Amino acid sequence: MAPKLPPQQPLQTPAEQGNDGAATAGHVNEGYHHGPSGLMRWLLTTNHKEIGTLYLIFSLSMFFIGGIFALVVRAELFQPGLQLVQPEFFNQMTTMHGLIMVFGAVMPGFVGLANWMIPLQVGAPDMALPRLNNFSFWLLPVAFTLLLSTLLMPGGGPNFGWTFYAPLSTTYAPPSTTFFILSLHIAGISSILGAINIIATILNMRAPGMRMMDMPLFVWTWLITAFLLIAVMPVLAGVITMMLMDINFGTSFFNAAGGGDPVMFQHIFWFFGHPEVYIMILPAFGIVSAIIPTFARKRLFGYASMVYATSSIAILSFLVWAHHMFAVGLPLVAELFFMYTTMLIAVPTGVKVFNWIATLFQGSISFETPMLFALAFVVLFTIGGFSGLMLAIAPADFQYHDTYFVVAHFHYVLVPGAVFAIMAAVYYWLPKWTGHYPNERLGRWHFWTSVIGVNLTFFPMHFSGLAGMPRRIPDYALQFADFNMASSIGALLFGTSQLLFVLMIIKCVRGGEKAPAKAWEGAEDLEWTVPSPAPLHTFDTPPQFHHREG
Template identity: 90%
Template sequence: MAPKLPPHHPVEQSTSATAGGQASAHHAPPRGILRWLLTTNHKEIGSLYLIFSLIMFFIGGIFALVVRAELFQPGLQLVNPEFFNQMTTMHGLIMVFAAVMPAFTGLANWMIPLQIGAPDMALPRLNNFSFWLLPVAFLLLLSTLLMPGGGPNFGWTFYAPLSTTYAPPSTTFFILSLHIAGISSILGAINIVATIINMRAPGMRMMDMPLFVWTWLITAFLLIAVMPVLAGVITMMLMDINFGTHFFNAAGGGDPVLFQHLFWFFGHPEVYIMILPAFGIVSAIIPTFARKRLFGYASMVYATASIAILSFLVWAHHMFVVGLPLAAELFFMYTTMIIAVPTGVKVFNWITTLFRGSITFEPPMLFALAFVVLFTIGGFSGLMLAIAPADFQYHDTYFVVAHFHYVLVPGAVFAIMAGVYYWLPKWTGHYPNVKLAQWHFWLSVIGVNLTFFPMHFAGLAGMPRRIPDYALQFADFNLVSSLGAFMFGASQLVFVAVVILCVRGGEKAPAKAWEGAEDLEWSVPSPAPLHTFETPPTFQRHEH
């Protein structure tokens, strides 16, 4: 399965080299910026995704810090309420679509071909297209902040009619930028599915795949299924705004609640899109540093698939107070609670893997263990929110904010960082600096909990979401949250330092950088050469 690189192929002699793509394909890879613009290499594209995601993580983080600075004290101090709304909205949009999702896609690009023994992604040019759509989409999105009337100010869920009748003029640009990002996600996901199904090393069955590959296969399926629904609903918004339709306006027979149904039919699978690959990363790291095989491999696969299927049947648990029929409240309450079962299977499998393991606490393991504990907290608060009558109290309070930040920050983001620490030796050939990484870990863990734990209490006491000012009794909780947020934000600079130092030098890593690591990526040298598995490897099956 050695890739036929153009210079060695007869077609070079048989066709004139005038065609654009062909002509450039015949020369050595271009240097400088063109190398990155034109690349079709899964490792380079993976790095582009990761760097883009890191930059967006800081931009989205700065928006969050504007929010937290304003909320440091009651009263209006720093920004006006209109700008505050734009900051909460843009923070959410950037973190979801430009930081977390591209980070996982970057890891998928880098690691899936290495983990299944493929020479590259199945459709390498499409892969490059998927990436380069993202900077275009998010430059356009960020530019809305400078447009007359400001950027999106209706929350990342952009409920109609706030996002249609009462929206700023820039909303049309917001919709178009989200269309570009959606195209990127769909094409990227198609590429990942094709790669996993079609490019595995000979002899590697589906049930031999590392869990990161499995979880990404299922995630990619979710992306292909729901990103078009997002495209559909924003298209209907675009028409309501610009062409006088009444999809989300009851005056013409439409329904604003229809928007919420369509949005959350996309939105709930979307939140699993942001967590399933995290499960895969943690399922790689915990066995490595517990020096045991993952407990319950097959049940992990089935649990992931169950979560994905259930994610299509739970969307209206975001809408318990909107005025649903009782039957719908009950249906969505019970389906939501059922999700705790496969998720519990996963948590128990990780804990059982740790049981009687020879555990060491390298940086990736620290983040993975923190993931298991803190994600579980977020999972439990999710169960509380799933109870419809209780949700009437929690809805739209800071309790919800606490819940989804627990699953997304010490959940998804910690898993991404764990993955970065785990695979940095493979990418750079060097181990990350352990002391600095430990500083990063402990500052992050403390910062995250300082930020988000008090939000549970503020929310239960009745503090609403998305407001720039609040009643005096919430002052202490908000003060702690804001301090924690700045601590967490600043500690991410340590992360950047670790990554840069690791790229530039550090302790040399062997091919198998971690003693207990088993998967195929550890059979290629560190750093991984630009082209790997040009001849498919022989896959050695270990019994799960």
């Protein structure tokens, strides 16, 4: 599917798009851009805006594939008993849903936004390493084609959960696991290269006059996220390589019979996995910190403390991994250590929420769609934070662990958290990308159906978990039936309402109310100084940045 969005020109008619011949109008305008056209243009592009678009389209496609898997899971759980799928396939669906959403939808979504917006926000002409940028994107379709193809292999795809605990994922795994490992390796390389590129861009290519403490928070949060990525993706690569050795070369890293330790797998996985959780939420903090001041028409409260809080969260994220393992039989000292560090993380996270609310206080607030999503983020992410605080209490975690309460918790921080932030960002920056405002009516419909759907899906999971329903089961006892039926109905509503999102994007690309350079009245950052839609090449001459005083 060739993306129909050449960002360098306003789209006049679909007919003109069809003949994207050797010399389109856009290319003529850009005297020195002599790239290939058609499919090869997208395959070989080194332009940060085009690569950003590719990432976002990829992320959206994966969001739908992962969403369909989730709907299979929810359909089976609509009623007690096995109706639609057998447990083998059910386990593959839960596993693939998690893997695709984490590695295929949320992470590439944020990288796409980073590609588009970081150069624009720091006043750079492009990413620091454009060819590497192209390579890191095109690794992703390879990785995920490979991953999805395992579903068709004998023995089926990965069926051991997205956390793939050994030895279920080694000795007891289907033969396709080796392909799963290779695909994660490729996705991991893509992430590392992307992170290197982002760091190089932010540290070296800021506009003259822009100091670190002048950078927009989206840039700050991504800088910290990129360091986290570089720190932990090699850990993931290490653990899956150990799995590979255990499966194919007779080692016993995680096989107790050979002197290995299955718990060591969990330690290594979560040493990657917990910072990974913050990789999926820190850029969201940056997005919300851009949107709320814009629509409150008031400067972000506590900019410096936002930067400090982000750094604190990043550092603490390396010290809390074993709170995912309170029930594996850790020594008492370890339980206490990880309980205390986990509780500490609540402080910087709370500070962020307080800062957003203080920004709203005495503002001049309007409620365009990006703002609606950002506000829903603040409320619903905070609810996810509350359940996180409850989970931090180690004794209580023995009751919560591996139940639907945990499922409710991490979906609250990831769906109305990370995913809503990405959607808010899309609504916020679409005028810059396409030159048109998104359709406000469609946006509102999409927003309200999503909010209702998300809460109907995930709120009852708190109750089913507390009532005793374990996660990752294809069938359940009768007392959980009502909660599950509500969740399934909510999931269907949330899933189908995303079609409105796609419809809105298509309409916005094709036309709509024209947006000026500064599309939102209260917007302040550098991206709003270039025309809408942003031409293919921006900031060829670095802008002079004037930081705000007082």
